[in-house]
Amino acid sequence: MTVDAPLAPSGAVRRRRAGRSSTSLTRSSGLGLGIALAWFSLLVLIPLCLVVIQSIDGGWETFRQTLTNPQTAAALRLTVTQALIVTAINIVMGTLIAWVLVRDSFPGKRVLEVVIDIPFALPTIVAGLVLLSLYGPDSPLGVNVANTERSVFLALLFVTLPFVVRTVQPVLMELDRDVEEAAASLGASRFTTLRRIILPSLAPAITAGAALSFARGISEYGSLVLLSGNLPLKTEVASVRILTYIENGNEAAAASVATILLLVALAAIILLQLISTWVARRG
Amino acid sequence: MASRLAQPKTVGTYGRRLLVVGYLFLLVIWPVALVVQKTFEGGLDNLQTALSDPVVTDALQLTVVVALWAVAINTVFGVGISLLLVRYDFPGRGTLSALIDLPLSVSPVVVGLALLLAYGGTNGTFGPALEGAGLQIAFATPGIVMATAFVSLPLVIREVVPVLQEIGTEQEQAAKSLGAGPWQTFWRITLPSIKWALVYGIVLSLARALGEFGAVKIVSGNVAQQTQTATLVVEQKYQDFEQGSAYATSFLLALIAVAALVVVTILRPKDDTDGD
Numbered sequence A: 001m002t003v004d005a006p007l008a009p010s011g012a013v014r015r016r017r018a019g020r021s022s023t024s025l026t027r028s029s030g031l032g033l034g035i036a037l038a039w040f041s042l043l044v045l046i047p048l049c050l051v052v053i054q055s056i057d058g059g060w061e062t063f064r065q066t067l068t069n070p071q072t073a074a075a076l077r078l079t080v081t082q083a084l085i086v087t088a089i090n091i092v093m094g095t096l097i098a099w100v101l102v103r104d105s106f107p108g109k110r111v112l113e114v115v116i117d118i119p120f121a122l123p124t125i126v127a128g129l130v131l132l133s134l135y136g137p138d139s140p141l142g143v144n145v146a147n148t149e150r151s152v153f154l155a156l157l158f159v160t161l162p163f164v165v166r167t168v169q170p171v172l173m174e175l176d177r178d179v180e181e182a183a184a185s186l187g188a189s190r191f192t193t194l195r196r197i198i199l200p201s202l203a204p205a206i207t208a209g210a211a212l213s214f215a216r217g218i219s220e221y222g223s224l225v226l227l228s229g230n231l232p233l234k235t236e237v238a239s240v241r242i243l244t245y246i247e248n249g250n251e252a253a254a255a256s257v258a259t260i261l262l263l264v265a266l267a268a269i270i271l272l273q274l275i276s277t278w279v280a281r282r283g
Numbered sequence B: 001m002a003s004r005l006a007q008p009k010t011v012g013t014y015g016r017r018l019l020v021v022g023y024l025f026l027l028v029i030w031p032v033a034l035v036v037q038k039t040f041e042g043g044l045d046n047l048q049t050a051l052s053d054p055v056v057t058d059a060l061q062l063t064v065v066v067a068l069w070a071v072a073i074n075t076v077f078g079v080g081i082s083l084l085l086v087r088y089d090f091p092g093r094g095t096l097s098a099l100i101d102l103p104l105s106v107s108p109v110v111v112g113l114a115l116l117l118a119y120g121g122t123n124g125t126f127g128p129a130l131e132g133a134g135l136q137i138a139f140a141t142p143g144i145v146m147a148t149a150f151v152s153l154p155l156v157i158r159e160v161v162p163v164l165q166e167i168g169t170e171q172e173q174a175a176k177s178l179g180a181g182p183w184q185t186f187w188r189i190t191l192p193s194i195k196w197a198l199v200y201g202i203v204l205s206l207a208r209a210l211g212e213f214g215a216v217k218i219v220s221g222n223v224a225q226q227t228q229t230a231t232l233v234v235e236q237k238y239q240d241f242e243q244g245s246a247y248a249t250s251f252l253l254a255l256i257a258v259a260a261l262v263v264v265t266i267l268r269p270k271d272d273t274d275g276d
Helices: A027-057 A060-068 A070-103 A109-121 A124-135 A149-159 A161-174 A177-185 A190-219 A238-247 A251-282 B002-006 B011-039 B045-051 B054-087 B093-099 B108-119 B127-132 B141-151 B154-167 B170-177 B182-211 B214-220 B230-239 B243-267
Strands: none
Touching: A027 A060, A027 A251, A027 B054, A027 B093, A027 B108, A027 B141, A060 A070, A060 A251, A070 A109, A070 A149, A070 A161, A070 A190, A070 A238, A070 A251, A070 B011, A109 A161, A109 B011, A109 B182, A109 B243, A124 A149, A124 B011, A124 B182, A124 B230, A124 B243, A149 A161, A149 A190, A149 B011, A161 A190, A177 A190, A190 A238, A190 A251, A190 B108, A238 A251, A238 B108, A238 B214, A251 B108, B011 B243, B045 B054, B045 B243, B054 B093, B054 B141, B054 B154, B054 B182, B054 B230, B054 B243, B108 B127, B108 B141, B108 B214, B141 B182, B141 B214, B154 B182, B170 B182, B182 B243, B214 B230, B230 B243
16 A cells, blocks of 8 residues: 555655664764755755745735736636635545545455545646546536536646645554554444544644645646636636736746735644644643 | 454454555556556557657657656665764754655655755856856756655655664664674675665655656756656647657656565565565
């Protein structure tokens, strides 16, 4: 089983620090760190900083203008709303899928393990094509969501599927069954056990998965290209707005929308962290 | 495992199982199966048409070259930074380990914009100087490689770091005390113990690299037979009503990604994945 899979939180770096025996930098490892940092800065940090700088370069005016543009505002609203709905569904379904994969056993379970990873491995443009084949104009189900708001929902649901499953699964495997049995033998109902014992231990993992899922949701682009039709004010998402601004040579406006997306992702991560702490304490 | 199997099956167990299987069937299994079916609707015609179209073959070739570069860079960088993060103490280590995950939360379109702002030929911060020195990054292969390396950057690190922490340093110290040099220790002790995590990380990076679309679309300029990658061809073919070629190219991309994933899932020793 591929449980320490793609998306498990790398919070592990912090978790086990106490038991580690680490050394301070030697000359060669210092050189290695220097090269690694230089590459990371050139590839990721400097370009991303330039986006933020570009967005506030013309003062707040560009920001205000971009945000009050009805088309951009509608795109941001659609993106955030759909990402929130999808994340909520992922919290429930992702946890349930992880539960079934860990606690249940049935023939074909290993196939499901691979199925969970498919949305992550599939090129996003192909993901759009894949969904179009079942939920598009030629749908064998007779459900055509192409070019509607529901296509955005469906695409986000597809591409974010692995996140909560893959973060919850390893924690669920480590969870001690004895505590649940003890709770049951002391007369706790299954629901009480779930609420007081299981959910609090899973909360941090669910949170991490939900944060990744939301961040991925608001930033999705590829799977929507063929599916949603990118209709202004209707099915156009924030990433498409950014692309349009870039194509029109308006990099400042593109950078403003990009910066807003980065801020929303950050806010969501902080908010989820607070909720998780609250759930863990209350349990 | 034994207690897991002994768990009595209730109506709830079957209900949950049914719900999960049904959900995955409708969301993933059936749609993917339909694309495979559509690819082979006229026998091998679609694949043959696609593979005899120079636009498709050139794009596939470019995609493979770019993906190999990006994966090679991410593997070397990933193993190096994982070792540094786990084995060494330096100021800012916590910040660095948090920042490493950043590429997973950034929209591909924003990645493209960011690289363009830094390396664009006319307006970019470093672009004009680099082009003066004869190195074109944006709208050329180096830019596509950078965009691809950006989006798949954390994948190797996320797999390798937990394993490095798990195995500790005892064996490495033993090797050192027996007179092994740093390279010898790495090749003979460290690398064999992180082997499977590394392979899994590389496969995930490869899948992500082959499939990158948004960032590449912005940085590459999307010129057919020059800077057009396979995913960009899928979009173009679909919009040009050459659905057969679009499905065939999609099928090939999906096949490589999913096949790599399945092979690693099967090959990987089972007890290695249980975390302890």
